[in-house]
Amino acid sequence: MVLYLIGLGLHDEKDVTIRGLEAIKGSERVYLEAYTSILGIGKERLESFYGKDIIVADRDMVETDSDAILKDADKVDVAFLVVGDPFGATTHADLLLRADDLEVPYVVIHNASVMNAVGALGLALYNYGQTVSIPFFTDSWRPDSWLERVRENARLGLHTLCLLDIKVKEQSEENLARGRKIYEPPRYMSVPCAISQLLSLLPPSPSASSSSSDDAAPASGVAPAADALDPSTTLAISASRVGHPSQTFVSGTLSELAALDEDAFGGPLHSFVIVGRTFHALERDFARRWAVDRDNWDRVSKEVYAVRD
Amino acid sequence: MVLYLIGLGLHDEKDVTIRGLEAIKGSERVYLEAYTSILGIGKERLESFYGKDIIVADRDMVETDSDAILKDADKVDVAFLVVGDPFGATTHADLLLRADDLEVPYVVIHNASVMNAVGALGLALYNYGQTVSIPFFTDSWRPDSWLERVRENARLGLHTLCLLDIKVKEQSEENLARGRKIYEPPRYMSVPCAISQLLSLLPPSPSASSSSSDDAAPASGVAPAADALDPSTTLAISASRVGHPSQTFVSGTLSELAALDEDAFGGPLHSFVIVGRTFHALERDFARRWAVDRDNWDRVSKEVYAVRD
Numbered sequence: 105m106v107l108y109l110i111g112l113g114l115h116d117e118k119d120v121t122i123r124g125l126e127a128i129k130g131s132e133r134v135y136l137e138a139y140t141s142i143l144g145i146g147k148e149r150l151e152s153f154y155g156k157d158i159i160v161a162d163r164d165m166v167e168t169d170s171d172a173i174l175k176d177a178d179k180v181d182v183a184f185l186v187v188g189d190p191f192g193a194t195t196h197a198d199l200l201l202r203a204d205d206l207e208v209p210y211v212v213i214h215n216a217s218v219m220n221a222v223g224a225l226g227l228a229l230y231n232y233g234q235t236v237s238i239p240f241f242t243d244s245w246r247p248d249s250w251l252e253r254v255r256e257n258a259r260l261g262l263h264t265l266c267l268l269d270i271k272v273k274e275q276s277e278e279n280l281a282r283g284r285k286i287y288e289p290p291r292y293m294s295v296p297c298a299i300s301q302l303l304s305l306l307p308p309s310p311s312a313s314s315s316s317s318d319d320a321a322p323a324s325g326v327a328p329a330a331d332a333l334d335p336s337t338t339l340a341i342s343a344s345r346v347g348h349p350s351q352t353f354v355s356g357t358l359s360e361l362a363a364l365d366e367d368a369f370g371g372p373l374h375s376f377v378i379v380g381r382t383f384h385a386l387e388r389d390f391a392r393r394w395a396v397d398r399d400n401w402d403r404v405s406k407e408v409y410a411v412r413d
Numbered sequence: 414m415v416l417y418l419i420g421l422g423l424h425d426e427k428d429v430t431i432r433g434l435e436a437i438k439g440s441e442r443v444y445l446e447a448y449t450s451i452l453g454i455g456k457e458r459l460e461s462f463y464g465k466d467i468i469v470a471d472r473d474m475v476e477t478d479s480d481a482i483l484k485d486a487d488k489v490d491v492a493f494l495v496v497g498d499p500f501g502a503t504t505h506a507d508l509l510l511r512a513d514d515l516e517v518p519y520v521v522i523h524n525a526s527v528m529n530a531v532g533a534l535g536l537a538l539y540n541y542g543q544t545v546s547i548p549f550f551t552d553s554w555r556p557d558s559w560l561e562r563v564r565e566n567a568r569l570g571l572h573t574l575c576l577l578d579i580k581v582k583e584q585s586e587e588n589l590a591r592g593r594k595i596y597e598p599p600r601y602m603s604v605p606c607a608i609s610q611l612l613s614l615l616p617p618s619p620s621a622s623s624s625s626s627d628d629a630a631p632a633s634g635v636a637p638a639a640d641a642l643d644p645s646t647t648l649a650i651s652a653s654r655v656g657h658p659s660q661t662f663v664s665g666t667l668s669e670l671a672a673l674d675e676d677a678f679g680g681p682l683h684s685f686v687i688v689g690r691t692f693h694a695l696e697r698d699f700a701r702r703w704a705v706d707r708d709n710w711d712r713v714s715k716e717v718y719a720v721r722d
Contacts, residue, residue, distance in 0.1 A: 113430060114523060121524070122434065123427040189525060191532025197699045200535075204702065212533050214423060214525035214656050215430070216498060219538050221523040223500025226509075229528050230544045234571055237539070256569050262543055347523050390506045393513065 107174065107203050108183045109190040111215025114347025116145045117153040124213040128154050132180035135161040135173055137196075138272075143187050144348050150185075158185075162273060170202045177208040192217030218375060221346045222265055225353060226390030231382040233257030235265045238298045240291070248305050254378060255331040261381035268293035268374050292372030295342045295354075299362040299376070303335055327408045330381050335359040337408040339379040339401070341391050344369045356396035357404060364396065383409045416483065416512050417492045418499040420524025423656025425454045426462040433522040437463050441489035444470040444482055446505075447581075452496050453657050459494075467494075471582060479511045486517040501526030527684060530655045531574055534662060535699030540691040542566030544574045547607045549600070557614050563687055564640040570690035577602035577683050601681030604651045604663075608671040608685070612644055636717045639690050644668040646717045648688040648710070650700050653678045665705035666713060673705065692718045 108127040113119025120128070128134055136147055138160045143150075147158050161173065161184070173184060190196060190212055203210050223229050234257060236250040250266075257264045271291040279286045328334040335358040342361055344352045352370050354361060361376070388405045395401035405411040417436040422428025429437070437443055445456055447469045452459075456467050470482065470493070482493060499505060499521055512519050532538050543566060545559040559575075566573045580600040588595045637643040644667040651670055653661045661679050663670060670685070697714045704710035714720040 111525065118432040118435070119430050119523075121422060121428050121430050125431065126427070189529050189532060191535075192529060192538065195532060195535050195537060195696075195699065197535050197695050201695075201698060212656075214428075214530040214533070216420065216523035216525060217529050219532075220498050220501060220526050220529040223498060223504065223528075224521050224523070226500075226504050226506050228504060229501065230546070232544075233542050234569070235539045235541075260543070260565050347521075386504075386506050386510075389510060390504065 188217030497526030
């Protein structure tokens with residue numbers, strides 16, 4: 105029979121496709137991949153909607169015990185559910201190559217993921233560069249390779265989708281050392297946290313600490329280089345809970361977004377896009393509707409991004 | 414009430430989500446945007462599945478007569494269906510800004526589009542650069558700006574998703590001049606056509622005309638620069654009809670793919686990905702399964718892309 109990889113989409117039990125739902129209902133066992141993203145609802149609601157028990161598959165199980173998932177999949181259908189699209193956050197190539205070894209065919213049932221649903225911000229998907237993931241900094245670990253990728257995109261005029269860290273099933277150092285399977289509460293990075301980490305990596309600049317429109321224009325009147333990521337003249341658009349009924353978009357300069365309270369963005373998951381210079385008038389108007397300060401949005405669009413009507 | 418923008422996904426009537434189907438069934442009027450992509454089926458099958466008449470909205474209608482689509486949408490629900498995701502090929506920002514003007518709220522119901530479903534090729538979506546569209550060349554018009562974007566991606570080690578031209582509802586010059594609304598049959602660019610157009614823009618190189626493994630290695634033993642796009646040492650993976658039951662993936666060098674018959678890729682829609690240097694061993698193994706020549710795939714991966722196990 106078949107291993108189905110089924111995307112669940114972005115919010116709740118009704119975001120699965122008709123094709124996906126039929127495959128789930130016909131499957132003997134149903135696994136839910138539970139480490140690369142989260143739905144807005146618990147697995148109980150999925151179980152009652154599907155009329156099926158769900159086995160939660162954590163990273164350990166998928167990476168080290170894929171044969172348990174594939175067991176008998178040559179005789180019965182097995183469904184492997186992934187929030188978003190099955191290939192969104194990770195390709196699951198190990199699992200699928202193992203299925204090939206066991207001569208179990210697989211069928212992918214795609215769905216929306218943040219990688220394409222971010223199109224709802226109104227910036228053309230064609231003009232995005234590579235996507236980055238921003239990890240939580242600690243006192244002793246402040247990785248910054250993602251910032252170079254943001255700069256590479258910016259130099260080409262491209263937008264950057266920034267996905268924010270999720271810590272699920274993390275163990276404290278003490279519990280890890282003692283081999284105790286006690287997990288910390290999940291942590292989800294917010295937009296202000298991510299942007300303040302970003303700003304902490306930038307060299308100090310005269311306008312870096314300012315978000316007012318008077319000070320924001322470079323004194324020389326010369327627009328800063330795109331890859332300088334000047335916080336008061338670099339536009340960004342946040343996207344929280346994309347595809348959920350409560351999704352929230354906020355647009356403004358990096359300084360403006362960093363200064364907002366976390367509540368302005370609501371609950372997890374948060375992401376944001378750093379706007380590249382390919383920005384044009386229709387995109388400006390579309391995202392202006394969510395601007396912290398519409399006048400400043402228009403001013404930076406015109407003076408720094410050179411958007412013309 | 415509400416304007417629903419609903420993604421239909423990639424293949425047939427069963428690729429809509431449960432949420433999307435409920436919204437369609439509750440809508441007073443249902444439009445199908447019919448110019449940026451195609452489903453694998455006709456609108457009649459959608460109509461009988463939904464139990465609703467469908468009004469086909471061509472580009473003209475959406476761009477110049479959006480008020481007809483939005484008529485009474487403050488009193489009744491209206492559904493606007495888009496193949497793939499509503500923001501995949503175009504943002505529909507004009508329509509949505511007009512909805513705002515008329516104080517009609519809109520709700521987006523996302524779905525898979527080629528922009529994220531291409532993840533099924535096994536290359537991490539994070540490592541894609543900007544997407545390009547390759548237009549049909551004519552005798553007098555051979556636009557090449559997209560090739561520079563491929564090179565920009567290649568220099569950064571990134572993959573490029575190449576979407577191929579669709580000509581739907583095109584008029585001949587004569588019919589256009591005479592104002593006759595007679596349309597040519599639709600045309601869909603194939604992978605060999607797209608790659609041969611690409612190759613025609615490259616400067617001639619010693620190995621450019623060869624696809625055999627003996628001649629393909631540069632005589633000097635030095636790997637060519639990534640942005641040279643040497644056809645015998647640049648890897649690519651084609652993806653036809655992504656998300657359809659008949660989807661077909663083929664991997665190989667640009668030369669190998671260009672030399673195949675169109676039948677090897679099957680019917681439209683075709684796209685392909687030019688593999689960047691971020692390529693790694695698991696991705697090589699995953700895509701090897703579709704290789705024209707597995708030995709050459711491994712050889713180029715190792716010698717040119719420096720993939721290590």
